[in-house]
Every structure is written in structure tokens, then in C-alpha cells.
């Protein structure tokens with residue numbers, strides 16, 4: 001798609017995972033056909049900016065050859081790519097708190113989505129959440145369909161399911177609409193998508209728009225017609241809520257979940273400064289990982305499955321590259337969108353301003369700088385949001401239950417004024433938590 005700084009190419013990474021060989025291919029493609037900068041997105045994907053005119057076809061061909069695109073199936077390339085919109089924990093199957101390894105289910109869902117011709121009609125914004133229960137997860141952003149692992153019962157693993165929202169984090173939130181077993185997940189998602197397509201009018205692209213006219217029970221009743229097992233909930237789970245997230249676990253060295261008797265593995269998390277990495281650095285990252293890189297929804301990357309000694313050596317290598325592995329670094333807790341250098345909608349150069357703000361903050365604070373209300377850098381509401389209203393001028397919001405960016409506390413602030421306001425607030429130990 002066009003942008004102020006040239007073409008923009010978004011590359012969806014299943015589960016945020018980029019294999020080392022794919023990272024090398026991506027770095028080569030970024031250098032040859034685009035600006036040479038790779039950006040992390042808020043759905044754990046990556047994008048290339050500054051794609052040169054007339055290079056689009058060659059870029060796509062190079063990416064597909066590296067396995068960075070949809071598989072063959074029904075519909076056009078774009079249609080098959082658009083449906084690949086499933087969010088997992090960046091530590092799916094590995095993270096502390098994991099109740100269920102969601103990776104096989106995600107692969108089966110992706111296969112179903114790409115090969116079912118009817119689902120090519122879904123909007124590129126239609127999204128699914130498949131939550132395994134990991135502490136490091138982004139589950140507070142509303143998804144059209146969400147599934148979340150529950151503690152297993154006598155019959156084995158099970159998942160709660162809901163529409164146009166997210167797993168309940170408190171008892172006041174919407175309870176699950178249905179409870180399903182892992183082997184039923186692909187069928188139930190396909191049934192819900194068919195129900196959505198039957199009920200949605202042409203102008204309705206998201207589940208919440210359908211729910212504004214039909215109760216969730218109606219959508220479920222339509223879905224029931226497409227599966228041969230009963231869709232229902234468990235009254236005993238009416239007050240179930242998901243364990244709290246710990247998004248600060250994205251930076252630094254942390255233990256992975258390990259099976260009894262197995263050695264503990266570790267991962268290293270590093271924030272990409274302002275969500276960007278140069279092609280040469282991505283090559284270096286691929287060499288360091290020797291396996292897979294896991295992009296996160298917070299503009300950061302993880303390298304998993306390391307011994308403790310290797311985790312420390314890896315952290316030192318990442319630090320030497322300029323990646324942020326210290327949660328105490330104020331820049332590690334800042335996220336910013338492309339801003340006015342890359343986007344025509346931006347009211348300010350938020351990337352440059354974020355660097356300046358990092359130097360003004362007395363301690364790390366989760367701050368999101370957004371060039372406009374579209375909030376491309378963050379699907380969630382950060383603790384603090386600076387919404388650009390003019391060059392180097394921002395309205396300051398604090399996260400609250402009222403949705404959007406939260407509560408507007410002050411308007412038209414300079415960066416120094418915003419930093420002074422934030423610095424005056426009580427310190428929190430979980431500075432990276434959004």
C-alpha cells in the first residue's frame with residue numbers, strides 16, 4: 001500500500017515466528033527493494049517501508065520464495081493473506097502459565113482459513129485470538145472471535161470461546177459463550193465464520209457490528225447448524241477469568257515453562273528501539289538466534305530455547321547491537337508509530353519525539369506516542385498515551401476503563417511538559433506493563 005515514504009509491505013508472521021533463514025531473506029529483500037528498515041507491528045508481524053516503485057512484484061516473489069506469505073489455496077494472494085490474522089502469545093507452548101500449546105491449533109486454523117473459498121470475503125481486519133494462558137500475552141485487545149485455554153477437567157484440555165471481545169479479566173467482564181475441546185476448535189471457528197457471513201450485511205465487516213443487531217445467542221445458533229457437537233457453556237465457569245498478563249516479561253532473561261524433570265530453558269527479550277531494525281542488524285540477529293526469532297505485539301523480539309549461560313551471552317550480543325534488553329532503560333518502554341516521516345496522517349514526528357522523551361523521563365514508563373487517533377503502534381491502551389495534535393505538541397491520556405486511549409489529562413503539551421507530568425506520578429515497579 002502507498003505511504004508518504006514509498007510503498008508499505010506488511011508481512012504476516014504466523015505466531016510472530018520468523019525463522020533465521022527467513023530473516024536473512026527478509027533482510028535481503030528489504031535492502032534490495034525497500035528502505036532497508038524492518039518495522040515490528042502491533043500484531044507481531046513486520047513491515048517494510050519505502051518499497052521502490054516498480055519493485056513490488058519482485059519483492060513479493062522474493063518473500064513468497066522464503067515462505068513469507070500465504071500458502072496456495074482459494075482466492076487471490078491478498079485474500080489468502082488477509083485471513084491470516086490469528087494472535088498467539090509470542091511464547092506459545094513455552095511461556096510460564098501456558099495451559100495449552102496453541103501452535104498446532106493455530107496451524108490448523110490458518111490452513112482452514114486459507115483454503116476455504118468463502119472466507120476470502122472476510123475483512124483484513126477480522127481477527128482471532130488463540131490464547132494458551134501464558135503470562136506474556138496480549139489478550140486485552142478486542143478480537144472478532146477469541147478462544148482461551150481453561151484449566152483441564154477430567155476429560156482433558158478445553159477452551160472458552162467468545163465473540164467481539166477478549167477473555168474476561170475480571171468477573172464483571174462478559175463470560176464465555178461456549179466451551180470447546182481442542183479437536184473441535186477448527187470446526188467451531190469455521191461454523192462461527194459461516195454464521196457471521198450469513199448474518200452480516202455488506203457494510204458490516206466486524207463481529208461487533210453483527211452483534212449490534214443480533215444477540216450472540218443468535219450467532220451461536222447459526223453456528224450450531226454447521227457442527228455436529230453441541231455448542232454450550234458450563235455454568236460453573238460463569239465467573240472464570242483469565243490470569244493477569246505480565247507484559248513486562250518481554251524484556252530481559254526469563255525462564256520458560258518446563259516439564260517436570262526437564263532442564264529449564266530460557267529466552268531473551270529485547271525491545272527494538274522505536275520498533276525498527278536495519279537489515280544488517282536483522283542478519284546479525286538471525287545469526288545470533290540460530291533458530292527462530294519471535295516478534296511480539298510490543299515492537300520487540302524474543303530468542304527462545306537457550307541454556308542459562310547462552311541466554312546471558314545472547315543478551316550481551318543483543319545489547320552490543322543496540323537492542324534494549326534492560327527493563328530499566330526508558331526507551332525500552334516507549335512505542336511509537338511511523339510518524340510524519342512515513343505517514344501522511346501524522347501530526348508530529350513521533351519517532352524523533354520518542355527518542356527525546358526517553359531522555360526526559362526519570363524512570364521507565366509505558367508510553368505510547370501516536371501520530372493520530374488510529375493508534376497503529378498499539379492495539380492496546382498503554383498506561384500513558386501521547387496523541388500528537390501538532391508538531392512536538394501532544395494531548396496526554398492515562399489508561400482507564402473508559403476505552404480508547406483512556407482519560408485525557410492535559411492538552412497541547414510540549415515533550416518537556418508531558419515528561420514532567422509523567423515523572424510526577426508515583427513510581428511503579430512493573431514499568432513495562434502496558
Ligand code: SF4
Pocket residue numbers: 337338339343344345346347370371372373374375376377
Ligand atoms: S497512528 Fe496515524 S500517524 Fe501513526 S502511522 Fe498510524 S495512521 Fe499514521
